[in-house]
Amino acid sequence: MAKEIEKKTARILFVEQGKTYEEIASQVGVNPRTVERWAKENDWKKIRDAKANSGKQRIERTQLVVDSLTDERLRIIAEIKQLQIKLDNETDEQVRKDLQKELFNHRKDCASIDDAIAKWNKRVENLSKETKVTLSMYIEVMEMVFEALRIKNESLYIQTLDFQEEHLNEIASRKF
Template sequence: MDQGKTAKDSAKLVKVTEKTFGNWIEKYGWKKLRDAKENSRDQRIDNIKNVIDGITEDRQATRTRLNELKADLKTYLNTKDDDAVEITREMITEARKEIVGYDDAISKWNKTLENFDKERTVSLSNYLYVMDEVFKDMQMVDTDLYLKTLDFQEQHITKASLKLG
């Protein structure tokens, strides 16, 4: 699941038949686990960031092309090549429109990323409430374990408080 290998490759790796490996996939729910992992919060955030990076690279390439077109336009204006001037101005207009489109797409993906993060972030008060319930239950079920974990509890709550603010 973690290495992106096919079932066929994995079966060969562990020296079993594809059928046996396929049975294991079904029996142990590995496909569901893989799908859940691929759709995990962190993975989705990484995917969105990769999309934004790709759009940014395309925007930069278009910006470079725009700068080259502007230099070409100056040359054509100096040589009084009216046809080349007209065509180059049209190409500059199109490049500017592309850049605006990239900026719009980046803005929308950033908003998606921001909203996704808001939807998936637990408030500090909710987190503290849940952890308090867990620790209370631990105390009722196994007082010795509860007492042994007091330092951990304090460290964990401090860490969570700093992270969730």
Template sequence: MPSKEYYRKLKKEAHDLYVREGMTCKEISTRINVSERSVSSWINENDALWKKERQASVISSQKQGDNLKQIINILADQKLELLRMIDEAIAEGDSDKVLELRKQAATLDNSVAQWGNQLKEVDKKNRITLAIYIDVMSRIFDAMKVYNADLYFKTLDFQENHLYEAAKMLG
């Protein structure tokens, strides 16, 4: 009979597939070979916490930033195509077409600038400060010390290195 630890790991894997990968209950059930009923039960326990985490993940700042970057990339591709078309119109000597394409390019430039400004705002608004990060990690490490002192002391090097890397990243 599988151990309690084995089921804990299955549940953790199901959690990650549901929250981070956006998989359905049926897909998770098939992937980890657990009944759909079990997966559904896990999803809905603790006041449907997994659903709340999944929803928060979908609208996370990183996702917002990624979506904005994707929009900017699409607009940049459109701009490159317009520039190619302008070069063709110049080569053909079609000054009316050149003028119209340049107007479209200018409109596109304004759109890219607006999306870029929105991306900066999202990044600024959702940036975690180093002080907040250190506070949260200190709480986690303190909770670990209470939960399992041996584990806490075994991870002191990790804690120090992790906070050093976070300080470099969040400055």
């Protein structure tokens, strides 16, 4: 019990911040093997992985891909505008053909990126549907959590009854 604060701190550093055993050990003041043992005994890696792969996290990572594709498309469009200006001012026929070929390739790249963006956006949409929680599922989990709280600390459970009702009413009013 003497190391409960260190253990709780280590858990936060491991699960929430993704620190290594060694980093945690030096920060908390325990042996890295102790941190490793705590992590294994309490399934910290499983919890960290679950948090990292939550629906929200997957959607955010997928959205980053869409954003980078959009940035790339904007960069290419800027190049197309510059090439078009060069083409409009060019008189040499061979240089014009080369510029037209380059413009064609850039436009083809834009079309390819547009297709990729559409597919990734569809993925975001599907992830949003997959990770949506129904009201009945939410209530079931809420009941499990508060039942566990009642068993662990009944007086604290009783103090949360108003919160439970208010929270449930708020959640029920949302569109599920």
